Amino acid sequence: MYKVKPKIMAKKILTPLELKVMNILWRLEKAFVKEILSNWDEQPPPAYNTISTIVRILAEKGYVGHKAHGRTHQYFPIVSRTDYQGTFLNNALKNVFKGSASTLVSALMDNDKISDEELAELKRMINE
Numbered sequence: 595m596y597k598v599k600p601k602i603m604a605k606k607i608l609t610p611l612e613l614k615v616m617n618i619l620w621r622l623e624k625a626f627v628k629e630i631l632s633n634w635d636e637q638p639p640p641a642y643n644t645i646s647t648i649v650r651i652l653a654e655k656g657y658v659g660h661k662a663h664g665r666t667h668q669y670f671p672i673v674s675r676t677d678y679q680g681t682f683l684n685n686a687l688k689n690v691f692k693g694s695a696s697t698l699v700s701a702l703m704d705n706d707k708i709s710d711e712e713l714a715e716l717k718r719m720i721n722e
Contacts, residue, residue, distance in 0.1 A: 606655050607685055608678070611640070615648050616657060616671060616678070624670040626663075 595696045608616060618633045619625060627646050631639045649669045650656040660667040699716065702708040
């Protein structure tokens with residue numbers, strides 16, 4: 595049986611550890627905790643119980659659902675990477691940049707976080 599929380603709850607910004615788990619789930623599409631740990635790119639990986647707790651928190655926040663397999667669960671994202679990026683960006687734009695997209699782009703340029711190619715792409719998108 596699948597268990598899924600309503601997507602409406604998934605408006606909270608994720609912690610770095612939650613985001614790392616979500617990136618793995620987005621890449622794998624579904625995974626048991628063991629599989630999340632085996633795809634962890636840093637060594638040593640967190641403890642099994644840590645990741646188990648994180649996926650339960652993500653389920654409570656409405657980001658993941660799960661399917662029971664006996665005493666274990668297989669987790670899957672119910673919020674897409676694109677939807678989360680939009681939530682994150684809207685939150686940053688509203689709370690960090692006072693709603694100003696130009697201030698956001700300026701900050702990216704000032705900190706050398708945007709390449710000339712990306713800037714050209716943004717200009718192309720604006721002109722369309």
